[in-house]
Amino acid sequence: MNADKFIQIQNVEQTFKTAKGLFPALRDIQLNIAKGEFVALIGHSGCGKSTLLNLIAGLTMPTHGVLLCANREIAGPGPDRAVVFQNHSLLPWLSCFDNVYLGIERVFGKTESKAQLRARTDAALDMVSLSHAAQKRPGEISGGMKQRVGIARALAMEPKVLLMDEPFGALDALTRAKLQDELLEIVAKTQATVVMVTHDVDEAVLLSDKIVMMTNGPAATIGEVLQVNLPRPRSRVELADSAQYQSYRKAVIDFLYTRQGHVEKAA
Amino acid sequence: MGTNDWRPFWLAVLPPVFGFALLVCIWALVSITTRGSIPSPWETGLQAIDVFSDPFYRKGPNDQGVGWNVLMSLERVAMGFGLAALVGIPAGFVIGRFTFLSRMFNPLISLLRPVSPLAWLPIGLLVFKGANPAAIWTIFICSIWPMVINTAVGVQRVPQDYMNVARVLNLSEWKIATTILFPAVLPYMLTGVRLAVGTAWLVIVAAEMLTGGVGIGFWVWDEWNNLNVKNIIIAIFVIGGVGLILEYALIRIATAFTYEDVAS
Numbered sequence: 001m002n003a004d005k006f007i008q009i010q011n012v013e014q015t016f017k018t019a020k021g022l023f024p025a026l027r028d029i030q031l032n033i034a035k036g037e038f039v040a041l042i043g044h045s046g047c048g049k050s051t052l053l054n055l056i057a058g059l060t061m062p063t064h065g066v067l068l069c070a071n072r073e074i075a076g077p078g079p080d081r082a083v084v085f086q087n088h089s090l091l092p093w094l095s096c097f098d099n100v101y102l103g104i105e106r107v108f109g110k111t112e113s114k115a116q117l118r119a120r121t122d123a124a125l126d127m128v129s130l131s132h133a134a135q136k137r138p139g140e141i142s143g144g145m146k147q148r149v150g151i152a153r154a155l156a157m158e159p160k161v162l163l164m165d166e167p168f169g170a171l172d173a174l175t176r177a178k179l180q181d182e183l184l185e186i187v188a189k190t191q192a193t194v195v196m197v198t199h200d201v202d203e204a205v206l207l208s209d210k211i212v213m214m215t216n217g218p219a220a221t222i223g224e225v226l227q228v229n230l231p232r233p234r235s236r237v238e239l240a241d242s243a244q245y246q247s248y249r250k251a252v253i254d255f256l257y258t259r260q261g262h263v264e265k266a267a
Numbered sequence: 268m269g270t271n272d273w274r275p276f277w278l279a280v281l282p283p284v285f286g287f288a289l290l291v292c293i294w295a296l297v298s299i300t301t302r303g304s305i306p307s308p309w310e311t312g313l314q315a316i317d318v319f320s321d322p323f324y325r326k327g328p329n330d331q332g333v334g335w336n337v338l339m340s341l342e343r344v345a346m347g348f349g350l351a352a353l354v355g356i357p358a359g360f361v362i363g364r365f366t367f368l369s370r371m372f373n374p375l376i377s378l379l380r381p382v383s384p385l386a387w388l389p390i391g392l393l394v395f396k397g398a399n400p401a402a403i404w405t406i407f408i409c410s411i412w413p414m415v416i417n418t419a420v421g422v423q424r425v426p427q428d429y430m431n432v433a434r435v436l437n438l439s440e441w442k443i444a445t446t447i448l449f450p451a452v453l454p455y456m457l458t459g460v461r462l463a464v465g466t467a468w469l470v471i472v473a474a475e476m477l478t479g480g481v482g483i484g485f486w487v488w489d490e491w492n493n494l495n496v497k498n499i500i501i502a503i504f505v506i507g508g509v510g511l512i513l514e515y516a517l518i519r520i521a522t523a524f525t526y527e528d529v530a531s
Contacts, residue, residue, distance in 0.1 A: 059434060076434075079436055079437055089432050091429065091447065093526050094446070102446065106436050137526070
């Protein structure tokens, strides 16, 4: 298997049936994602970023084209492609521990003992520094903590691909920065392949190896792909002064606000 | 403890006391203007002490204590309601889960739901050939609708996010039903149960007036035939009190099983 083409998206088109007729969301999507690569999908609201992520997750099927993961067609959702949802989507009647355990049990339940499953759950919560909140319900913890439980649930399944839909969008700037740093560490440790939807330019440059910039919808497609060749590990404080970082940032801002800046007129 | 600390206590206690006082005043006024054909609160109170001092006496089939009457009515409600829950809640689940079944049954439910439960009583008498099963049948038919409808609505409103979690984790149908569907639907279901019990308790009084036997509704009718108005008023308070206790208990159960929404 070619490691550069771990995920392959070929000629994908997505059209939704709505009350007003057919709505073309995506067209002509061509993208390859390498194993261990961190890819950010960026674009204005309504450009189909989340639609593309849902296609990779297998939650929706494309109208045309094919998506492959490890050379196999993506035919539906599965625990090998874990999703961190925008609104965390924890089950409110389960404790944080049980929310994480649910996924672990599904993936490892047939091969491992209860004690091993529990140890995995503890380790996952420890990784996001939430061991103290294990027995709390989602309603009893803050938004940032909920999002960390969501990340722990996804990572604990040891997925081949981690799909994140604006995971930090609803958080304040300080919490977001802290979770971004944690995510950088975790991804460095686990070597996971990550696809993250974001609308935050700094987040995209700081975290990614590759930034996929999307044109405005309807019928959005990939406008440009930017390779981010900043050395890892990355530090947000050092990068703030880096000319290279600024040039990447400028490139994304140029794309979003100069070439695709007419989103209000189009709407 | 300072005087100010008592303010919330009095603000909580005094308004209901004033409410009851107003009710008793109006009652007394009505009693005076009707020259005693409606008995006064004082007389009724004395009679109530008499009635409640021996609630479980038995002097033949048509003369039993108020306690037996209430228990008999509660038993009928429990039977009819229990059967309705047994049928209605699973029916609500499948109607909510499958669009075809929902389209199939919704017109029937819309047609039958507005019918007064008492209209079903003759059918019950005819089919079951007995007053007691007919009364239970009437309770069954009136308490099934809120449970079917609320359960179905609950199933249809399970947030898509939870179902997406289930799909990504690839959970089995059984796991989806027990860890996602059931807890998500439970608050809706309990609302249905509460509405059903409320309606059942309303209907049992009327049904028993028609069917006779032992029961709080029959007791009201019997005391009307005896022209014992004091006992009728006592019965009204008993019916209200029992209904209040049922409602309160179910609200407590419902709040214990309601969790914050996914969006917050």
